[in-house]
Amino acid sequence: MSIFKKLAELVKPRAGSDPSGTLTIVYRLLSEFGRGHARSYGLAFAFMGAGAACTAATAYLIGSAVNQVYVNKSFYGVAAVSLAAIVIFAVKGVATYGQAVTLARISNRIIAGNQKRMFDRLVRQNLSFFTDKHSSEFVARVNYGAGAASGVLNALITALGRDLLTLIGLVAVMVYQQPLLSIVGLLIMPPAVLVLRTLIKRVRQITMTQFGGTVMILQALQETVQGFKIIKAFNLEGVMQERVYRHVDAIEQASNKLARVQNRSTPLMESLGGTAIAAVLMIGGYSVLVLDATPGGFISFITAFILAYEPAKRIARLNLELQSGLVGVRILFELLDLPTPPADTRTARLSVSEGRVRFEAVEFAYRPGEPVLKAVSFEAAPHKVTAFVGASGGGKSTIFNLLLGLYRPQAGRILIDGQDVAEVSPESLREAFAYVGQDVxxxxxxxxxxxxxxxxxxxxxxxxxxxxxxxxxxxxxxxxxxxxxxxxxxxxxxxxxxxxxxxxxxxxxxxAPIILLDEPTAALDSEAESYVQAAMGELTKGRTTLVIAHRLYTIAHADRIHVVENGEIVEAGRHEELLKKGQRYATFYQLRLSEPGAAEPAGDAADGVMRAAV
Missing domain, CATH: 3.40.50.300 (P-loop containing nucleotide triphosphate hydrolases)
Known part of the structure; x- marks a missing residue:
């Protein structure tokens, strides 16, 4: 049984435990990450054991050196101790190097794996998942959470390997040299542990505050870069500075508070350590000066006791130090545990020969009770241009979202060359389309x-x-x-x-055989539009084209125009036919022409894409 399996069993939470509790998170870490790298961690543990043995041997060796000089007065004994010191420190150097490199490789592997898993989890979400979240939140979660697992595992293995084994070795030297004095060293542990337990919850709260502030800073920085022109145009520099400064100040205050809380136990532990050392010096000195004990044993004990103080302090503070790392692990697991849509098992491939697109009574709603498309039916003929016009929010872009397989209709069918898109793989469906939107x-x-x-x-x-x-x-x-x-x-x-x-x-x-154009010229000036219209003319030649139009003159030569309002197609026909009817399209057309800057450009630019396609 590997050490990680034993540890996992040791910290296994009881049924009904808090899923975000420390034991639950540590158990999951050991189970999901520790076991997968058990051999590498075992190698690191072996290096740590060798280093711990060398540290204990150093404490024992100092006592031997003192006895060889002052008791035995043997030069050869001193030479032997010196040679042993060279070997011990050389071995310790190799062990320290091996430990550091092994842990670094494991850490890099875990971080890389977590980054891939977190990205895979995000990219498998539906489009609706991202609509109410800021992208900076995901950046912060990936950066903060990816390395947290390896950091906590490294802290655990270091505490168990380097610190615990070193402490065991040094305590063994202390007990061997001075059994009675060893009892004094144990007196500092209970009060120190009691103090540390009261600080753990506070550390977790402060660390979460830090993470939240970091997300807000990333959000402000990202928006500053992406919206720099707007910031300058509206003189928003002061507003953005105030926003960033506020979060920076909050993080600074939280960091200062965290530093105070994490180090609040230091004065007590140092005072207890000083008291223990003073007691050991008094008792040990009395033993050597009055009871004629050998000085080497006393020196060896003092050396082991001083060397044991730091690993003992680190072990006592382990739970406190882990809380900061466990916040990142919780963030990691929150992302990895996101529910994802069932795996798409459709393997049939869409075969496009003509490029005929047909909607049959398609209904769709992003939210229950708020229909966006209501029994929409239409047909886009092969190698022809089919246009959609209407006020914003009518459902035009939703038609494209459904065609691209970003959502599935709640009712009705979407057919391409007679094949139901609900029965083909999303990859083959999207291969049939080339998409150009207004927001490139x-x-x-x-x-x-x-x-x-x-x-x-x-x-x-x-x-x-x-x-x-x-x-x-x-x-x-x-x-x-x-x-x-x-x-x-x-x-x-x-x-x-x-x-x-x-x-x-x-x-x-x-x-691709089918082209989707979502108002690609809506935000362009006349000169840029003329170039883009000509380019779209090349794009749509010989292909089925569906276009959402804002500037109606661009679709005057479309083969079929559909007026979409409130999720329904209320009119359909060619440009001239719809104008003669004098209904919704004609009203919409006149409104568009009356808008400032809506005059039709001269020449081929007025209908470049449509004339080229038709």
Missing amino acids: FLFHGTIRENIALGRRGASDDAIVAAAKAAYAHDFIMAFPDGYDTKVGEQGAQLSGGQRQRIAIARALVRD
Whole structure:
């Protein structure tokens, strides 16, 4: 039975125990992480045992040296002790090195594994999981929690290996040399332990305060970087400084309080230790001077007692020190224990020949009792453009979310070339689509890397061809580093129109049969829009295209326009037909034209994407 199995059985909590209690968390740590690295920890434990033996041998050796000099007056005896000292310290050096390297490797392995597990847990969540949480919270949890498990395990194994074994070895020397004096050393333990027990709960509370403050600082810093333009435009520097300073001050106060609480026992323990040493000196001195005991035994005892004081103090404070680390472990387990959707077992692959998309009485709600789509039915014909218009919140983007498999409808069916998407794997479903939205997300890296994300293994020739088709090649080559230009966080180094064209190139290199365009020109000026419209014209050629439009002139030549309101399709037809009806589309169109800056641009830019597709 391994040491971790024995430890796990020793701290195994009773039925009904607090799942976040110290014993429960330690038991789970030993079971999930300790056992998996039992051999490596065993090796580290062996190195610690060798180091502890060397420390005890050092205390015994000092007494022997004193006796060889002052009692035996033997030079050869002193030489032998000196040689033994060289060997002992050499072995201790090797043992210390082996212990440190072994623990570091285990720690790195556990941290890497936890980071992967935490990321896997997050990436398996549904889209709705992230809607009410700030991204900085996840960053803080991954950074804070990943290393906590190895830190606590290392503290435990160090306390059991280095400190406990060293203490046992030194106590053995003390008892062998001076049995009666050894009793004095034990007197300092009970009061010290009683004091430490009262501090543990306080440490846990303060550490949680520190973590909460750290999350808020990360949130403010992230928002400052991402919203720097808004901060400058609205003179919000003072507001953000006040927000950050407030949390920084709170963390500083919590850290100071933690330092006071963690070290509150130090004066008592040092005083008790000094009292014990004074008593030992008095009794030992009396034994040597009055009772003619050998000085070597007394010196050896004093050396062992002084060397034992630090490991004894660390063991006494172990529970107190663990509380800070256990906060991080609780955060780790909270994330690892997140409920995840059942594993998707669908293996059937979607086969797209024409690219016909059909909704049959589809119903969907993000929250119970609040329907977003109400029995929506429509068909997007192959190689044609199908547009969706309507006020915000009507359900247009939800249609795209369902097509991409981000959510499943509560009723009805979604068919692609007659195949129910509920019966095919999400991976094969998403391979059928290329998506371009109004809020372009570019990943940190180069332009080349961002375009290549559209299709794994895309060649340089395919990347350049996609960029040319997206009217992005010229501005890319104008950069000194060309396709190796860094885009910055979320594409901050590029203009809005450039980011859109990179996104279109990413969609082009994917070469998917169905295109989803979610208001891709809504936030662009006329010049940028003309380039993006031309790029989208290339993207949609020969492909089934579904587009959500804000600027209605961009979908004037669509093959089919659906007006979506309150989760229902209230009108459908071509542009001219809907205008002649004079109903919702016509009203919506007139409202859009009356908005400032809504005049139709001249030439092909007015209907570039639709005319190219049709």
